[in-house]
Amino acid sequence: MDKKILIIQHKMIGDVLTSSILCEAIKTKYPNATVHYLVNEHTLPVLENNPFIDETVVFTPEMVKSRRAARQFRSQLPFYGYDIVIDVYSKIGSSRITKATKAKQRIGYKKWYTKAFYTDLFTYHYTAETEAGLAIENRMKLLQAIDTSFPKALKPKLYVTDAETASAKAKLAEIKTHPDQKLYMIAILGSAPNKTYPLLYLAVVLDHIVATTDAKLLFNYIPKQLDQVEELLALCSEKTRQHVLKDIYGKSLREFIALTSQCDALIGNEGGAINMAKAIDIPTFAIFSPWIRRAAWSLYENDQNHVVHLQDYDAALYNTKSLKDIKKRADFYYSQLKPEMILEKLDGFLGDH
Template sequence: MIGDVLTSSILCEAIKHRYPKATVHYLVNEHTLPVLENNPFIDQKVVFTPEMVKSRKTARKFRSQLASHAYDIVIDVYSKIGSASICKATKATQRIGYKKWYTKAFYTDLYTYHYTPETEAGLAIENRMKLLQAIDADFPKALKPKLYVTDEEIASAKKILAEVRTNPDQKLYMIGILGSSSNKTYPLRYLATLLDHIVHKTEAQLLFNYIPKQIDQVEALYELCSEKTQQHILKDIYGKSLREFIAFTTQCDALIGNEGGAINMAKALDIPTFTIFSPWIRRAAWALYENDQNHVVHLQDFESSLYTSKSLKDMKKRTEYYYSLLTPEKIVEKLDEFISMH
């Protein structure tokens, strides 16, 4: 998804730094293209569309086109059945992927996931960079993903916000109100309590990150907030496209909310983040660049004993219950520390 595509773009940058004359293509799902816009390390974006899943004829044509490029090396970050078969269809001499019993036959070079991070970059970045070791041992352990925003995009965002903000000296926080799925979304009643707390402590104005089809959840959250907090929510201002969301985020003091693509985009913009993890997500994998600028809360911080008796797979089946244990009261202290700094 969006966070995966943005994070994986570091491989393009690393390759271009090491081999400036190399030609780098990046195969991505169509809806993720905006996070790669203006990226100077990608020579060509190869777009995978929904039609390629629905139509065998379209899929065969796509694979034939890939083979015609005569790639020397293909790196499959996803390493699932679908991407592995595409990887093999390229007929590249060197095909690099992660070692999984159901895909290992598709690759010439295999790497095993590491589960202990070596840097503050986090495992999602480190494991991707390890794939490059099949090419050259001199690649760095980590690179930070980046987004490339134009002056025009920033100017447009500033203009829109200037028209609705009554006091530009107030803090402006982007709120990631929803995760990529319901089992990655902090309960709205809990989030409303945190938003009330933020407004009480800071008098900040709040932007919500959402798309129109999520308006019912937005309205539900809004109604759960106190009347004072509602007055601080710029509910009608939202990114009508992914690029507009990115531009709005550049104008915020921080992004606070669910772990996911929005958090990763904020980090790529060097905007401070406060991330609430789903109980069943492995913290070490996606707590990228956790430091003074990027704070993280996870149920494991408060109920560590649960993680010795339950597997993440089991916890995923009962996400609602485990989320119920991550109460606002547990989070507030860390949140206060964060907002005092940002």
């Protein structure tokens, strides 16, 4: 098949990384196909060096803010000559982009508004069939409109260069006080406050990690979050503060990925950082937000990738509430996931990694 295919995935880093598996699946099965990937500009670093993407199509911040810029962008799409469009996002904005391409085959998810925009529609599954998880299985399902022989799952991958690895190793040289000392990357903040484990609780977790393993810790943060870093450190013990390498952090997304590739594990809030660590085969221990569906985003949960979710410890809290209701009271539900509840599972993880 030598068709020209556009894959659309708006929004966050974890979404874009996960949906990149469609590019790999298509190019592996059909090497002569041309695959373009439409993503938001800030997510481009997770696609660098990906051999299965022929071209990235950038949805800029201006297009997000300006209807005029978005309309102008859509008006240019027919000139690309796409034969097939796969809209993983399937929201109203991306539906308009999909239809504007004038592709003969337009694939998306079934929602109340999507019938007018797509030729092929699929419904979400809510029960995973493999350890890959629903986020991956539901994406791969979209490929069935092209060929029913695609696999059910693929693992997302990041491609770190030798130069990036060498730079990370140089930054981390001589930080260990003994050769066998562990180095853990800590995802201290989620993508939003309602996806962030309370800092008071996280401090207890970090104190426990340092006390039981004597590990050195790196924090995943950006300079504008330094106040939150300082707030967390103030809650930690003196010993933990001495083990945190606060001044070594990823000054870009690619640098974060390279630094993480040199760590023994990544521990902390579920989100893009966890997904990136998995994509470079670094073990992960993810603390899920109470309102995030575990089955959807617990990708490749196995001996290497562990998960803790409030529902595992107190299922009764979920009996009469929808996830939308829980999201509105995220602070309360987070307060119920006491650090002492997760330390036994964390100890098992630390013992292995």
